[in-house]
Amino acid sequence: MKSPCFISREQMERLTEQILMDYGFDPYDKMVKSAPIEEIIEFHFDLQICWESIDHLDKDGLVMAAILPTEKQIILNESHRELFDNKIGTYHFTLAHELGHWVLHTSETPYLLRLGNSEPERPTKVQGQPFFCRSTAQKPMEEIQADLFAGCLLMPRPMIERAVGQLRKMRKIHLSHLYGLAHCLRVSISALSVRLTQLQLLTIDQYGNVNRPGTYTHPAFEQLTLDI
CATH class of the missing domain: 1.10.10 (Arc Repressor Mutant, subunit A)
Incomplete structure (x- = not known):
């Protein structure tokens, strides 16, 4: 079984810049402004942003959000809505993190293929399995990669x-x-x-x-x- 594909930071910079430019957001613009993460998710990737209580996904951790690939849904945990409302940065980063799982860890988007001449190794998880963002001391590689994706997308180099x-x-x-x-x-x-x-x-x-x-x-x- 293949391990999750690893994307270097330089590759991630190129990938996220391409996503922004494909949507019409210029990362080279002289004006500093926020990336329209909600619009990119909903209109560029045709994913739905929902609110539900999803604490049951991990009884031992703090579940912030999840993505259901087959349903094409990013679900934000209703239990932490006040936190998201009060901390817009946390809200945006969580959305970008879940989008990272969609781009990097499913076979639904072509962006990985555009990184080079060969196709990266596909992840071990299948589309039907949800990814969920939780608070843990040690993050698996796919969570680290989703964090890197979010940082590069929201703060273009x-x-x-x-x-x-x-x-x-x-x-x-x-x-x-x-x-x-x-x-x-x-x-x-x-x-x-x-x-x-x-x-x-x-x-x-x-x-x-x-x-x-x-x-x-x-x-x-x-x-x-x-x-x-």
């Missing part, structure tokens, strides 16, 4: 690089500037922090200092606690 380039023209980049960038992209500050580190553009240390990779800033007397 060309847009992030241009935004950071503009911020670097200032004397110093502060955490408040990154919160502003996260707000424009409609993602959480934690997701943006991971993406900036991933792209080796900026890092946020435990004290809330923003640094370029490889640099260290001594903490000020009063430190900021990050809830990310």
Whole structure:
């Protein structure tokens, strides 16, 4: 039995950029704006977004959402609707994560075939089996790949690089500037922090200092606690 296909970050960047451009969202646009994840799901991939209580899918974990491939449905857990309503970044990332399962782990979309000359190995899961997003200490590879897909789709590399380039023209980049960038992209500050580190553009240390990779800033007397 074949193992789930592994997509490198560079491949994932190309794949997600192509999805955005196919829908008509230009990741090279000079204006920083959020990717229309709901529209991409519903109109580009013809998937339905539903709300249901799905805690029963995993009694030992916190189930946030699931995708049912045969029904072409992404189901958000009604039990956590207040969380999604209050944290738009979590809502968008969860949707993008589930879309990642559809693109990467089913045979319904052609995007994997466009990554190279050969077809990647298909995943072990079949279409009828649901994927569900849950809170666990250790994530399986397909969940890590779905997270990577979500980050690349919601925070396209060309847009992030241009935004950071503009911020670097200032004397110093502060955490408040990154919160502003996260707000424009409609993602959480934690997701943006991971993406900036991933792209080796900026890092946020435990004290809330923003640094370029490889640099260290001594903490000020009063430190900021990050809830990310």
